[in-house]
Amino acid sequence: MAEPVKSSPSLNLWPIGNCQVSALVDEQGSFVWGCVPRVDGDPVFCALLNGDSQDVGVWRFELEGQVRSSQEYIRNTPNLVTRLEAEDGSVVEVLDFCPRFERDGRMYRPVAFTRIVRPIAGNPRIRVVLKPMTGYGASTVETTNGTNHIRYLTGRQALRLSTDAPVGYILEGRTFRIEDDTHFFLGPDEPFSGNLREEVRHMEQMTRKYWQLWVRGLHTPLEWQDEVIRCAITLKLCQHEETGAIVAALTTSIPEAPGSQRNWDYRYCWLRDSYYTVQALNRLGALDVLEKYLGYLRNIVDQAKGGQIQPLYSVMGEGELDETTAGWLAGYRGMGPVRVGNAAYKQVQYDCFGQIVLPTVHGFFDRRMLREADVRDFENLEEVGEMAWRMHDQPDAGLWEFRTRQEVHTYSVVMNWAACDRLANVAAHLGLEDRHQYWRERADAIRDKIEAEAWVENGDGGHYKASFESDYLDASLLQLVELRYIQPDDPRFVATFEQIERDLRRGEHMLRYAAEDDFGTPETAFNVCTFWLIEALQMVGRKEEARDLFEAMLGHTTPSGLLSEDLDFESGELWGNFPQTYSLVGVINCAGLLSRNWNTIR
Secondary structure: OOOOOOOOOOOOOEEEEOOOOEEEEOOOOOEEEEEEOOOOOEEEEOHHHEOOOOOOOEEEEEEOOEEEEEEEEOOOOOOEEEEEEEOOOOEEEEEEEOOOEEEOOEEEOOOOEEEEEEEEEOOOEEEEEEEOEEOOOOEEOOEEEOOOEEEEOOOOOOEEEEEOOOHHHHHHOOEEEOOOOEEEEEEEOOOOOOOHHHHHHHHHHHHHHHHHHHHHOOOOOOOOHHHHHHHHHHHHHOEEOOOOEEOOOOOEOOOOOOOOOOOOEOOOEEHHHHHHHHHHHHHOOOHHHHHHHHHHHHHHHHHHOOOOOOOEEOOOOOOOOOOEEOOOOOEEOOEOOOEEOOHHHHOOOOOHHHHHHHHHHHHHHOOOOOOOOOHHHHHHHHHHHHHHHHHOOOOEOOOOOOOOOOEOEHHHHHHHHHHHHHHHHHHHHOOOHHHHHHHHHHHHHHHHHHHHHOEEOOOOOOEEOOEOOOOOOEHHHHHHHHOOOOOOOOHHHHHHHHHHHHHHEEOOEEOOEOOOEOOEOOOOEEHHHHHHHHHHHHHOOOHHHHHHHHHHHHOOOOOOOOOOOEEOOOOOOEEOOOOOHHHHHHHHHHHHHHOOOHHHOO
């Protein structure tokens, strides 16, 4: 008899979620990561970061005699089907989803995970392993139970499993035969209302309908539609809908490279990452994400009261994100530390002002918005512009968040130029000629400073430097075109791009920078930088090369069609937190840029 299949941790993960909670499901259909009551909460499922200890912090169904598994999402949804097959021909399918649909005039998105196990062939026997943990993996939880439920005492907010499976078998870890669809609803600690079987099936149907209708409203490119749709759904899963915040990734402490100690908690809202996320989704017409996020931004600006704006906040807008470690978790493949919180909140990163202004400006021009921005919104946004002007030439930690040095980073200065430039555009749109002139003069002054301080002549035609003080290159300089600071055929950009490609490109991939930083020399490529490279290749006319490189990057996606933050440019293995919003944005943007037009088939 074959032993139960247990996966060692990998990033071949399938996210499910409902914009309140999410779970990452591994190749065997196991929940190996999931936090409650929201994305930055306690990971009750934490086997992903528990080294070789894979029997706790997990929820899986072990099919007796299992020999293989396969997975796919239900079309245009995050609802996942895992097929488990045994050596005797027995087969079960596990359907996983988190409920999300409109009910009683509001969105129903409970702190709940729902699973349906269906017998497909033979006489399948399964064992349910449901071992949530508490205190960031410090201990397994105690239980109480009734006839048809089990309560898991996961701290202040207990979880209740309502099921039509035999509760005793689950508690005692016994294997039992599955002869009919069996339902599991792990959610709020309250009696399940209604008929479990009928209600869970109704939830799945309504959740499926919600997502498929949402996808139907997207304006996708002609080519690579499936890839774009999957990335768009996953980006939406990274939004905490209650506040509108968008997290950088769903995980913490997946190393950027093996044993590198570059393990960071990404379950927070970086203004920079969120700017790129809403920019990409805007191109697809997903205005619901933008509208929610703009509400979050308005609260952040109100809270700052004209003072310093941090680079990141919690999904609830909390500013203090003290960084600690969960020493009892071994880490991804045993590569700790597992960090909770992120000390980058203490840093000054002055690009954040531009990343507030740029998405907010959209609301002044887009007539589809439910809430149109007006003169009062412009006046509030001017406060951010004043900060951008005041700090535009001051040293900061930069977008790569150097922890031990500060310089005047060119990317940050260009973002502050963009803030003033866009405010001038809005003022002109609103007919405020004096404010238009005011912000145009400031934008021009910042441009003059960039040209004087960031440009350096050399034997290769000169280039923009990554900082005013140091003559080195980083991939963020490729964003000068995206930010409309410079045209792609400008000799200064062409020369800069040629030298960036020469210094930072590694085969089909791109480093963010090659210089040694706080943790040594970077060992992996930064996936979004590779997408920036692809965009630059397209814009300078190397179109076939851009397409080939894009197809190569799509070949590195997980079976779920997603990417993490980093990639080993020699082995092709993914590293870093997952799924990474930056990387998914790269897929969407490049697909839109490279795709044939819909008019070619009409």
